[in-house]
Amino acid sequence: MQASDQAITYGRHIRALAILGIPIIVGQLGTIIQGLADTIMVGHFSAHSLAAAGFVNNIMVLVLIFALGYSYAITPVIGPMHARGEFENAGKALKAGLQVNGALGMVLFLLMGILYFFLGHMGQPEELLPEIRPYYIVVVLSIPIQSLFNAFKQFFDSIGNTRTPMWIMISANLFNIVGNYLLIYGIGPFPQLGLLGAGISTTLSRILMLVVIYGIFISNEKYKKYHSGFQAKGETTDMRRLLHKLGRPLGLQMGMETASFSLCAVMQGWIGADPLAAHQIMTSVGSTCFMIYYGIGAAVAIRVSHFHGVNDIRNVRRSSLTGYLMILAIGLTLAITISTFINEICAFFTNDTNIRHIVVSLVIPFVLYQFGDGLQINFANSLRGIADVRPLMRYAFLCYIVISLPLSYLLGFTFHGGPAGIWMAFPVALTLAGALFCRRFLRKTRTVAAG
Known part of the structure; x- marks a missing residue:
């Protein structure tokens, strides 16, 4: 990619972002569908299995989100x-990325392994522990595998090939669904393993993703130009340090955002089971929106990193602005659609009248926070593209921990806002985070010429 004298038109930016972003969105939505399929299939097997899976998955999501965010350091x-045609160095960076993310995966594996010995002291019903423990072990085993796949995926995304990871993820999701069916229910020669079968299927699907993406990188002719750097025996210490320096703030930023939603679920549980169920329904809907926005945001990070690599600051800014306009248009469409059909959406999850009434009360804060969510996603990824990520950690702590959690408590309990009051903190925190990220990005790219 060459630096251009003129800014690329918005139409060309939209097309380029769509080409990069749509495969990322499809792959991420496939993961959501996989999770929904897991929940439905386990739920039909046993209510205890569903409760045990929910407990383990709520723990695992924070770990996996942190690991995913950490791998995002590879793009900048x-x-x-x-963009500069430094293919040998890119191969070295991939090698360093695999080393760093593999090491992180092992650290997380060990930490979660230690946590295993405390599962019986976390307030869960005794009758669930025989299902929680084996499922937990099997899923924890897959953490290093997922971390290595994350590194490969970010490499493919960084060079503009977002379709290959998409097809791998879709294929693995289908494999997992079939594996669930065979191992949960014991179809044909396979044993009936229940929840443990779902865990085994998930782990096998993650191993499959890693094997396939590695095989494509090694065997496909178009990636030969990266092999000399990837296979070189030289030291990668400096590059590993750089990836760690970038990865830690990104992982913590995404982890703190996820934690703010998870801890608000705890607050909903203080009110009762129905508000907690309503929270789960709306966060399921919200995660779909988030994945769509993040697909565009990831495309923004890729485009920005390419333009930044050739010092084309004008198109760095224009690509970022185009991404936000795209997210804004998508967010407006989703907000109108979801608010219009909220009763029909809720009916898909439950027929309980009280839960449905609470879900409807969450629509207003849900719609309001879509625009802040899109803002923070776009400009967090813009900052990722220019490798200016350290402030993300500070801003995330301020917005998601210092402001969001106390505000949720105040609005929900002190001012008696109930479930909707707890959620009203999200528009405030996400919009403030987005404004801070945007301000930082504009300051760092101020040298752009007008236009």
């Missing part, structure tokens, strides 16, 4: 190298 490193 490899993206500029690819």
Whole structure:
């Protein structure tokens, strides 16, 4: 990619972002569908299995989100190298990324392994522990595998090939659904393993993703130009340090955002089971919106990293602005659609009248926070593209921990706002985070010429 004298038109930016972003969105939505399929299939097997799966998955999501965010450091490193044609260095960066993310995966595996010995002291019903423990062990085993796959996926995304990871993820999700069916229910020669079968299927699907993406990288002719750097025996210490320096703030930023939603679920549980169920329904809907926005945001990070690599600051800014306009248009469409059909959406999850009434009360804060969510996603990824990520950690702590959680408590309990009051903190925190990210990005790219 060459630096251009003129800014690329918005139409060309939209097309390029769509080409990069749509495969990412499809892959992420496939993961949501996989999770929904897991929940439905386990739920039909046993109510206890469903409760045990929910407990384990709520723990695992924070770990996996942190690991995913950590891998995002690869884009601002490899993206500029690819844009400048430094393919050998990009191969070295991939090797360093695998080392760093593999090491992180092992650390998380060990930490979660230690936590295993405390599962019986976390207030869960005794009758669930025989199902929680084996499922937990099997899923924890897959953490290093997922971390390595994350590194490979970010490499492919960074060089502009977002379709290959998409097809791998879709295929693995289908494999997991079939594996669930065979191992949960004991179809044909397979044993009936219940929830443990779902865990085994998930772990096998993650191993499959890693094997396939590695095989494609090694065997496909188009990636040969990266092999010399990838296979070089030289030291990668400096590059590993850079990836760690970038990865830690990104992982913590995403982890704190996820934690704010998870801890609000705890607050909903203080009110009662129905508000907690309503919270789960709306966060399921919200995660779909989030994945769509993040697909565009990830495309923004890729494009920004490429333009930043050749010092084309004008198109760095224009690509970022185009991404936000796209997210804004999508967010407006989703907000109108969801608010219009909220009763029909709720009926898909439950027929309980009280829960449905609470879900409807959450629509207003849900709609309001879509615009702040899109803002923070777009400009967090814009900052990722220019490798300016350290402030993300500070801003996330301020917005999601210092402001969001106390405000949820105040609005929900002190001012008696109930479930909707707890959720009203989200528009405030997400919009403030987005404004801070945007301000930082504009300051760092101020040298752009007008236009």
